[in-house]
Amino acid sequence: MPSRAKKLERDVAMLPSVPKELVEHFLTGPMSGEAINAAGLAFKQALIEASLNTELSHHLGYLAGAEKPEGATNHRHGGTSKTVLTGEGKLRMAMPRDRNGSFEPVSLPKHARRFTAWVALYNLRRPHQALGYRTPMAAWRSGATRDPGTTAVDMTLRLDNPAALPTCPQLAPQQLQAA
Secondary structure (H helix, E strand, C coil): CCCHHHHHHHHHHCCCCCCHHHHHHHCCCCCCHHHHHHHHHHHHHHHHHHHHHHHHHHHHCCCCCCCCCCCCCCCEEEEEEEEEEECCEEEEEEEEEECCCCCCCCCCCCCCCECHHHHHHHHHHCCEHHHCCECHHHHHHHCCCCCCCCCCCCCCCCCCCHHHCCCCCCCCHHHHHHC
């Protein structure tokens, strides 16, 4: 069994790199520990809200601000606020919604009040059959998608290949064989 120190090293090594420009945007000079934690919470809130909006775009089939596809009856319909508990404290989230009420967020389900454990389980520890029994993060990092010859997309910013999203509906093996 690996030691706690080795597991911590492995977890730290898995952290994504943050562009220097982004850090400089938050940095206004020397920062106290409280200021660093507050900036981290603000960034976490922005990422979660961006992820929720990306999920809604995927659900609707078009990006925010883009022309609604012909024949589409559902569209964005504002949002609601929700207080979520994270490992660092409470966050007030802006939850997007659709007109039909059919949008079910995956990254922060409708009645969930805690964010930390579920997302870590879903993205880092739970293997997915549709991703070759890898975690979504492992699949994204390796650049693998369901379509041969394509690469993974930045899940929070682009929707040019929705099949690369771990929340994309997957075809059952019987449907894949029939296609």
